[in-house]
Amino acid sequence: MSPGAIELVLFAFVLLTALATAAFRDVLAAIIVFAAYSLGMAIYYAVLLAPDVAMTEAAIGAGVTTLLLLLTIAKTVRPGRDEIFESIHWSGLLVVGAFTTVILVTVTSFPEIGASDAPIVSNPEVSQYYIEEAYHDTGVENAVTAVLAGYRGFDTFGEAVVVFAAGVATMVVLHTEVFTRD
Amino acid sequence: MTEDPTEGTEANGETSSREANDEPSSTDSQLPTETDAMGPGGTYVESQVIMTTVRVVAPFTFTYGLFLTFHGGGSPGGGFQGGAVVGTTILMIAFAFGIEPTRDWLSNRTVVGLASGGVLAFALIGLLPLLVGGRFLEHAVYSDEFGLYHGKKYALEGVEIVGIAPIVSAIVIGLFFTIAAGFVGQGAAWQSSGPGSYPEHDLDGGDEE
């Protein structure tokens, strides 16, 4: 499938904001551009028919992450340097360029986007099974929720534990025994 | 300020718990309004406009968070998104009314209770089916064995509502306040010397090794 106009605009927006995030020396500027990037991604996900993911990216990627990043730089001092942009780190660019090229080479063997014969979509025993049986097996209509809390509920258990672990982690890292106050 | 890391760890548990119990306030919090816990730069501005806006908006976002949580079964959304929105509502309040008053208002018991309680509730929903020979998280047991009406659906949604949503909202809040309180350790000596001040590295000179 060739990209339509919306996809092209999103493509350009996401790529530019990502580049700007990398380029800005000022951390506050980078955080704000990164929030715009996350929102662009969220819209991109929605265009690719993933409303749940779009909503999560907007609430967590653009929302909570940005808040925490802002809080962090408020707790620390921004670098008071004059340059607006980062200088280019050539050896890093070389390594990363090689890595990106490898990925691009593998991309040529990917199935086309939206192809109905891609195994991930067509696999009759997993993805198609979820579509056909999710309502019967779990009683909910949103197949994403059915897979998330039903079929792959254990992943979600692990995920909830990761969130809990992050909370415990900040307490240990910052040497406090309370989240707020006794 | 210990020379030897081991010595430091030896006293670690004791001192930190005592600190937390007897003297819970961080260095910042002793000056609740003048320099806010946002730290160097003092970003908190008491604004009637913002406070009123938040007072109006907060109930709606809170309700929206709950709505997302409860309606994950039939439409996009679920415990993670809903929990995050509920948590963010509290952060919004903290931004409007100041972090310190909000921190006082939200007791640690509530936050820990929600987070730990969420994990326990999730685990309990998962483990109960084992009692009757089922598997972990076998939601169907709730309708087939325990005879609950629409049991498998409610168990699945229960995981989102009493498990994930409380954990996520509590941890979002907890993360925010612990990070806002900052680190009260070795470096705190210079931190309290005023907002935006640069540290004197010599203070810690020769500490390591």
Add this chain to the structure above:
Amino acid sequence: MTPLVDVLTSRYAYVLFALLLGIGLYMIVSSQNLVKKVIGLNLFQTALFLFFIASAYLAGGQAPIVHHGGKEATYVSPLPQVIVLTAIVVGIAVTAVALALLVRIYAEYGTLEEDVLREVRSDD
């Protein structure tokens, strides 16, 4: 050359994924500021999410909210979307721990610039 261009335009989202992966990795490797390193880590992960979401996409399909049986329409695959949901949450958890560490490192050393930090530490 044209076949390659064709191949890549029909996989444009994957091209974006590759480029974003590169930008993220570059930020992780090259940024002197630790906050930017953490942002780079996030960018790297969002590139992965785009990969999963694009791989689930089905032209002419619908979002996987299936009304009773789902025989009438075709739907995108829910599985990669669920993986991304989980991975987003795991990502924010890791980020939060990283930010807590940054706050502590700043409190200890008074800087988040890697070169300054290296200097301060070698002085000790």
Add this chain to the structure above:
Amino acid sequence: MTDPTVAPVLLIALPIVAAAVVLLAGLRWPRSGWPISLVALVLEGGLAAWLASAVFGDSGRLVHELGAYGRPGENEFAVGIELVADALSATMVGLIALIALSVLAVTRRAGPRGVPFYAAYLMLIGGLMGVSLTGDVFNLFVFLEITGIATYTLVASNRSAPAAVAALKYLIVGTTGASLYLLGVGYLLMATGTLNMADLAATLAGEPSFVDGPMYTDPLVLASFAFIATGLFVKAAIFPLHTWQPGAYDEAPDGVTVAISALVSTIGAYAFLRISLSVFTPAFFEATPIVATVIVTVASVSVVAGSALAVMQSRIKRTFAYSSVSQFGLVVLATGIAVHPDAGASAAEAALIGAVIHLVGHAVVKGGLFTAAMGLALDSDARTIDDLAGLGRQSPVLSAAMALLGLTLVGVPPAVGFLGKWYIVIGAMNADLWPVAVVILLSTVLTLAYVARLFEQLYFTPAPSGDEAGAEAPADTSDDHAMAADGGNSADDGTEEHLSDPTPGAPFGVVAVAVGAAILAILLGFAGAEFADALEPFVTEVLGQ
């Protein structure tokens, strides 16, 4: 609940539930962390024993279908997640349960402590159990991340400032590694449409009707293996992806170093072993011979470079840290030999048994060495190898444990270090991979070099100043400790007895665990043959002979 298939899920859920309970109970009783952890981990030990007896007994491979979604039809794919316990995972579970209890004894007095610490520690154990038992490649990622977050946290639990920097470095490198793993999983999913390990293996082999044939040479599958292997090599600290590891080991609190050195990189190496054998299977390596060659080469470099870097260190903990780079290289090397297309049946079998024995043996030995190092640091503030001068007389028990464990590390028979290396060398020689045998020999010589330095300092260099209470009744103490070590690391270790302990610095728990590890390393050496027999059915099954 007498069905052993519930054991895997309980093993994972119990520490996690306990972590939540610790935090909750901490609100009221700030000192309840240790007792709750102890109860949970003792129960965990019981569960691990139950699982092991079932798996090595009559049950064989156990599968717990989470949510009971199962497989819609005969030979069809799993739609839910499965937990799988076979001989390899049961071994890991036993190891984790044992070391988890030992670390609890080690940190009892020497710290770190506190409610959040115990919660994080229990979460680490839950994460490790999850990685060991899951049969799903994405679920493995989730538990790898729980393990990761818990480990970064525990490293940063040290009060010292450099610990935070080491933890952040570990976090950035570790998360990049985990993301690469996830990328590999994504490629696999794209190529096959499933995440279940057994189903992936079947799909790659071309079994289901909807694939055209074996997919081993599909570029996506190859790229997937490359990403997964790179990601897991980061976690297992294989040279040159080990950069996070020495700092993390060195700056973490001593008690935490014991846990992460014995368990965390071990789980990375386990995951690599598991994915290579159960997802890609030896047939993949047969179809793409270059892959096994690359693995063997990378691992060989790690084996030599790790030992060489270890020789160059002056700090004790860093020496042992680099030594781990070499030892995990050896485990990966053995995996590479086991799946090498040139290796015949007997060579592959020997190499695989060697890999498992070395994985377990290294965990016991390295955990013991770090415990001994911790004890000596508490006794005499010894942090560098030069600080060890004369401690052979001052702290005879700990020094003896360290010396013994050092010899085990070199591979002196009959201890477990020898046994693992022996099997691996046999495998290499049977597979006609002579350079590999030379590499192992070279690394053994280098290991001998730094262990000899330990010996020289401990026993042949006089202490810098006068040693006061040096030769105080060494015979008595060693008896005491040996008895305690036999009894395992029971509840009261390091509480009352501490007062009567003749070495005032190191608490009893630390000494007991160090001595226990040394004894266990030797016992495992003797029991190795039986263990190899017990692994036999598993080995023949995964190697497909």
